[in-house]
Amino acid sequence: MADPLSTRxxxxxxxxxxxxxxxxxxxxxMRRIAEVMGIRAPSLYKHVPGKDALEVAITIAGFEEAAAxxxxxxxxxxxxLAAFVGAYRAFARRHPHVYRLMTDRPLPxxxxxxxxxxxxxAPLQRATGSPARARAAWxxxxxxxxxxxxxxxxxxxxxxxxxxxxxxAMQREA
Amino acid sequence: MADPLSTRxxxxxxxxxxxxxxxxxxxxxMRRIAEVMGIRAPSLYKHVPGKDALEVAITIAGFEEAAAxxxxxxxxxxxxLAAFVGAYRAFARRHPHVYRLMTDRPLPxxxxxxxxxxxxxAPLQRATGSPARARAAWxxxxxxxxxxxxxxxxxxxxxxxxxxxxxxAMQREA
DNA sequence: TGACGAAGCTAACGGTGTTAGCCAATGTAG
DNA sequence: CTACATTGGCTAACACCGTTAGCTTCGTCA
Numbered sequence: 001m002a003d004p005l006s007t008r009x010x011x012x013x014x015x016x017x018x019x020x021x022x023x024x025x026x027x028x029x030m031r032r033i034a035e036v037m038g039i040r041a042p043s044l045y046k047h048v049p050g051k052d053a054l055e056v057a058i059t060i061a062g063f064e065e066a067a068a069x070x071x072x073x074x075x076x077x078x079x080x081l082a083a084f085v086g087a088y089r090a091f092a093r094r095h096p097h098v099y100r101l102m103t104d105r106p107l108p109x110x111x112x113x114x115x116x117x118x119x120x121x122a123p124l125q126r127a128t129g130s131p132a133r134a135r136a137a138w139x140x141x142x143x144x145x146x147x148x149x150x151x152x153x154x155x156x157x158x159x160x161x162x163x164x165x166x167x168x169a170m171q172r173e174a
Numbered sequence: 175m176a177d178p179l180s181t182r183x184x185x186x187x188x189x190x191x192x193x194x195x196x197x198x199x200x201x202x203x204m205r206r207i208a209e210v211m212g213i214r215a216p217s218l219y220k221h222v223p224g225k226d227a228l229e230v231a232i233t234i235a236g237f238e239e240a241a242a243x244x245x246x247x248x249x250x251x252x253x254x255l256a257a258f259v260g261a262y263r264a265f266a267r268r269h270p271h272v273y274r275l276m277t278d279r280p281l282p283x284x285x286x287x288x289x290x291x292x293x294x295x296a297p298l299q300r301a302t303g304s305p306a307r308a309r310a311a312w313x314x315x316x317x318x319x320x321x322x323x324x325x326x327x328x329x330x331x332x333x334x335x336x337x338x339x340x341x342x343a344m345q346r347e348a
Numbered sequence: 349t350g351a352c353g354a355a356g357c358t359a360a361c362g363g364t365g366t367t368a369g370c371c372a373a374t375g376t377a378g
Numbered sequence: 379c380t381a382c383a384t385t386g387g388c389t390a391a392c393a394c395c396g397t398t399a400g401c402t403t404c405g406t407c408a
Contacts, residue, residue, distance in 0.1 A: 152281065
């Protein structure tokens with residue numbers, strides 16, 4: 001399933017990601033991607049097996065960028081947990097549509113480069129010290145990010161307090 | 175926008191909810207809903223303005239059921255926070271597709287019965303004591319539920335530990 | 349020169365939400 | 379009782395979606 005993508009296929013995946021980030025998930029259509037590339041939709045299938053494969057490619061690129069960001073932020077940080085939260089939140093804010101694509105559905109684990117999932121999870125694992133604490137912390141951060149992205153919270157200062165409350169609780173826990 | 179639904183419209187909304195719960199979001203199609211009702215898709219539009227309105231109706235029904243469950247669970251409970259978590263998790267497990275529909279997108283606040291959002295949020299508000307703590311707790315619970323629903327966690331006992339860790343952290347916080 | 353593969357194209361299929369317009373049944377007013 | 383309007387079905391169709399089939403055009407290489 002995970003054939004390494006040809007050069008042209010990687011171009012398509014890059015355009016797909018751009019379209020998603022700039023125009024949102026509704027615009028992520030084969031016809032729109034093709035239009036941006038100056039070709040017709042069916043031609044994409046000479047290079048890519050289908051839309052799903054493009055979404056997987058975007059997901060992989062997202063995880064790689066996220067993992068690198070998490071590592072850079074936490075590496076040698078005085079407060080690794082706070083640093084992780086900052087990096088996680090920054091990634092989700094910078095790439096909200098990609099973040100949703102990465103997290104809304106079950107992970108296509110069979111198509112992911114081996115070790116990528118673990119690599120992405122490792123910085124939080126190290127910052128919290130135990131798998132259970134890592135999962136709880138991840139849930140809090142993921143939940144906060146999603147509730148912010150879906151405009152669930154009133155836009156007041158209370159949300160910032162909630163971040164602090166949650167981080168403090170995790171600190172004391174760790 | 176929020177005309178009160180006619181009898182037939184409420185029937186349609188009920189069928190729509192059944193289809194969503196039983197067959198998943200991909201099956202939630204105007205043609206499928208019509209098929210279950212024994213009519214053709216365009217006839218639905220004699221009663222309902224469009225698919226969006228049905229999704230809003232399902233969302234409202236979901237919030238009303240959830241709010242009632244939260245109230246029943248926390249009312250007079252020895253440990254209101256734990257009781258709330260149990261009720262929240264139970265609702266999400268019992269109606270995973272409805273839960274996703276309710277939380278994946280921005281709330282259609284203009285079409286919601288006045289006070290419903292606040293009513294749903296109130297039990298957690300009471301259990302945590304402050305808006306900031308309520309938001310943090312909600313984020314944790316929402317994140318845990320979603321990560322479970324999207325099979326993000328390995329299915330081992332650690333997830334149950336993570337629930338306990340998170341609840342304990344919120345307890346101490348409150 | 350001739351064969352062949354790569355990479356584009358158009359046409360089309362079955363699916364989606366939705367609109368237009370028709371028609372039969374029903375209920376109501378004169 | 380008749381005449382009319384409203385209700386609630388219907389079919390046909392549109393624009394969009396992902397995708398497939400099949401054609402063509404071009405560059406490479408024997």
